[in-house]
Amino acid sequence: xxxxxxxxxxxxxxxxxxxxxxxxxxxxxxxxxxxxxxxxxxxxxxxxxxxxxxxxxxxxxxxxxxxxxxxxxxxxxxxxxxxx
Amino acid sequence: xxxxxxxxxxxxxxxxxxxxxxxxxxxxxxxxxxxxxxxxxxxxxxxxxxxxxxxxxxxxxxxxxxxxxxxxxxxxxxxxxxxxxxxxxxxxxxxxxxxxxxxxxxxxxxxxxxxxxxxxxxxxxxxxxxxxxxxxxxxxxxxxxxxxxxxxxxxxxxxxxxxxxxxxxxxxxxxxxxxxxxxxxxxxxxxxxxxxxxxxxxxxxxxxxxxxxxxxxxxxxxxxxxxxxxxxxxxxxxxxxxxxxxxxxxxxxxxxxxxxxxxxxxxxxxxxxxxxxxxxxxxxxxxxxxxxxxxxxxxxxxxxxxxxxxxxxxxxxxxxxxxxxxxxxxxxxxxxxxxxxxxxxxxxxxxxxxxxxxxxxxxxxxxxxxxxxxxxxxxxxxxxxxxxxxxxxxxxxxxxxxxxxxxxxxxxxxxxxxxxxxxxxxxxxxxxxxxxxxxxxxxxxxxxxxxxxxxxxxxxxxxxxxxxxxxxxxxxxxxxxxxxxxxxxxxxxxxxxxxxxxxxxxxxxxxxxxxxxxxxxxxxxxxxxxxxxxxxxxxxxxxxxxxxxxxxxxxxxxxxxxxxxxxxxxxxxxxxxxxxxxxxxxxxxxxxxx
Numbered sequence: 001x002x003x004x005x006x007x008x009x010x011x012x013x014x015x016x017x018x019x020x021x022x023x024x025x026x027x028x029x030x031x032x033x034x035x036x037x038x039x040x041x042x043x044x045x046x047x048x049x050x051x052x053x054x055x056x057x058x059x060x061x062x063x064x065x066x067x068x069x070x071x072x073x074x075x076x077x078x079x080x081x082x083x084x
Numbered sequence: 085x086x087x088x089x090x091x092x093x094x095x096x097x098x099x100x101x102x103x104x105x106x107x108x109x110x111x112x113x114x115x116x117x118x119x120x121x122x123x124x125x126x127x128x129x130x131x132x133x134x135x136x137x138x139x140x141x142x143x144x145x146x147x148x149x150x151x152x153x154x155x156x157x158x159x160x161x162x163x164x165x166x167x168x169x170x171x172x173x174x175x176x177x178x179x180x181x182x183x184x185x186x187x188x189x190x191x192x193x194x195x196x197x198x199x200x201x202x203x204x205x206x207x208x209x210x211x212x213x214x215x216x217x218x219x220x221x222x223x224x225x226x227x228x229x230x231x232x233x234x235x236x237x238x239x240x241x242x243x244x245x246x247x248x249x250x251x252x253x254x255x256x257x258x259x260x261x262x263x264x265x266x267x268x269x270x271x272x273x274x275x276x277x278x279x280x281x282x283x284x285x286x287x288x289x290x291x292x293x294x295x296x297x298x299x300x301x302x303x304x305x306x307x308x309x310x311x312x313x314x315x316x317x318x319x320x321x322x323x324x325x326x327x328x329x330x331x332x333x334x335x336x337x338x339x340x341x342x343x344x345x346x347x348x349x350x351x352x353x354x355x356x357x358x359x360x361x362x363x364x365x366x367x368x369x370x371x372x373x374x375x376x377x378x379x380x381x382x383x384x385x386x387x388x389x390x391x392x393x394x395x396x397x398x399x400x401x402x403x404x405x406x407x408x409x410x411x412x413x414x415x416x417x418x419x420x421x422x423x424x425x426x427x428x429x430x431x432x433x434x435x436x437x438x439x440x441x442x443x444x445x446x447x448x449x450x451x452x453x454x455x456x457x458x459x460x461x462x463x464x465x466x467x468x469x470x471x472x473x474x475x476x477x478x479x480x481x482x483x484x485x486x487x488x489x490x491x492x493x494x495x496x497x498x499x500x501x502x503x504x505x506x507x508x509x510x511x512x513x514x515x516x517x518x519x520x521x522x523x524x525x526x527x528x529x530x531x532x533x534x535x536x537x538x539x540x541x542x543x544x545x546x547x548x549x550x551x552x553x554x555x556x557x558x559x560x561x562x563x564x565x566x567x568x569x570x571x572x573x574x575x576x577x578x579x580x581x582x583x584x585x586x587x588x589x590x591x592x593x594x595x596x597x598x599x600x601x602x603x604x605x606x607x608x609x610x611x612x613x614x615x616x617x618x619x620x621x622x623x624x625x626x627x628x629x630x631x632x633x634x635x636x637x638x639x640x641x642x643x644x645x646x647x648x649x650x651x652x653x654x655x656x657x658x659x660x661x662x663x664x665x666x667x668x669x670x671x672x673x674x675x676x677x678x
């Protein structure tokens with residue numbers, strides 16, 4: 001698959017989730033912050049986006065700590081997303 | 085001709101949707117040895133069932149005395165007497181059985197010290213026919229829906245259910261007799277269109293909460309099953325009834341729990357007035373959901389909304405001690421910061437009444453069989469969960485009855501498929517010659533459209549129109565204007581244009597196809613709501629007020645009946661509410677008050 005297909009698939013998996021909160025946050029992240037990530041961070045984001053909502057949400061709202069250093073960087077960026 | 089263009093795959097049954105009801109139906113079918121396909125736009129455990137946190141109700145009586153008949157009474161009353169009493173009796177009687185079954189599937193319910201399923205009270209659930217609250221809700225912490233999906237999914241893996249993940253069903257296949265012979269679906273990864281030719285088709289596609297601008301529903305809830313059913317000539321029942329939550333974050337829709345007002349949160353208008361004092365002098369901000377929602381809409385409609393468009397009110401907790409907010413309302417501060425850009429310790433949160441749950445849907449009986457207007461089953465077609473209208477929720481759903489609905493009618497629809505196969509009522513019939521023509525024409529139109537309407541802009545216009553003209557509090561003239569506007573938007577939907585014409589992972593195409601479904605639900609909702617000239621449950625009209633003759637605006641003489649909207653000509657029919665339960669006395673009409 002090419003870049004367009006990969007990005008579209010990622011967009012689908014970020015914006016068709018179980019919880020509205022996650023649709024909004026990950027969709028916004030993809031538009032604004034994803035293009036600025038380095039390759040390691042891109043991989044970390046894809047891993048995070050593959051998680052289920054009730055695993056990912058506690059990382060974002062800070063009730064659970066992220067053990068992987070690069071994932072923690074991306075989670076910090078996700079935490080700063082403002083949906084408007 | 086269609087067979088030359090569209091590959092055909094044969095199964096005993098296809099289930100569309102892999103949330104709670106789809107997975108529950110699939111267990112029944114796969115464990116009976118039927119070759120079963122489940123289609124889903126997403127991986128099953130990402131279905132919107134996850135968002136249901138509160139619990140599932142069953143009169144187990146683990147903590148105190150309870151009885152299914154009391155549960156039935158509460159559900160009939162909650163429905164404002166629009167629910168069918170045969171289906172409600174069936175659901176409430178089956179509840180203990182399906183909950184214990186779920187426990188055996190591995191559901192990690194909270195437990196009492198004696199090891200029984202722990203039960204807690206929930207709004208509207210009472211003992212002894214409305215006497216006092218009863219502990220009836222079974223939960224797995226605050227992740228009941230999530231845990232339920234995992235238990236059901238694992239059971240399906242064991243039973244060899246075949247999953248087709250990231251597939252979108254596009255249309256039903258029916259023959260000249262009206263029998264349903266399967267669905268046509270699109271695989272997103274390849275863009276390939278495939279026919280699933282089956283003996284039975286079960287719709288478990290969930291609701292369509294995304295027709296409203298402000299909705300707590302995830303983006304996935306685009307009413308695909310309702311759109312497919314309507315295009316195939318199936319009526320949609322009671323679509324004017326939508327449950328709203330008073331406090332969703334304006335713009336985003338994310339829910340702010342009632343607990344915020346419980347802890348002292350105050351609603352204010354643009355003049356900083358605590359307006360609930362005028363509407364509910366005693367209960368004020370803690371009045372019931374419908375009273376608070378109507379007051380908020382009245383403030384906005386009378387020009388006292390906040391923000392540049394005066395289209396929201398404010399939920400103020402700035403007077404609370406920050407330590408209390410952090411301790412008693414964890415998560416609310418993060419939600420407010422991320423989705424409203426507001427730190428609620430420093431400034432009030434913008435909120436609006438927000439769509440939460442769809443009571444209407446594809447008409448079914450309590451066996452999960454889809455029924456025609458005269459009540460006879462549509463051969464080969466079944467539905468369960470939010471897409472279906474059995475009707476157990478009537479004009480208003482009780483909390484925790486939605487997860488129960490998934491389990492009971494997911495199971496009963498599966499059992500009906502098995503019974504109908506055994507009796508010979510259904511079987512594999514030849515596909516009609518041109519079974520895919522309509523679908524392929526729709527896809528061809530989308531691929532070749534030029535100078536058409538933008539999908540996102542059209543969806544947004546649809547959502548704003550529904551919110552403004554058919555929201556939580558409804559007005560005669562606004563509804564009439566709303567009908568004209570929605571029919572205009574329908575014309576734009578018929579000529580949407582996408583720039584991306586590729587096959588592989590073309591999400592623009594999928595979003596345009598979702599909009600084709602949203603518009604059917606929007607028409608059904610607006611037209612049914614405009615026509616129903618009373619207030620009942622969640623459908624509240626300004627011109628049907630509370631009077632001695634019609635308490636709460638409910639007019640049983642003229643409107644104690646189900647609406648049936650037909651796509652063909654936007655025709656409305658009505659059918660009687662089933663007042664006769666299966667085994668007990670009818671619960672007679674009465675004013676609904678708590």
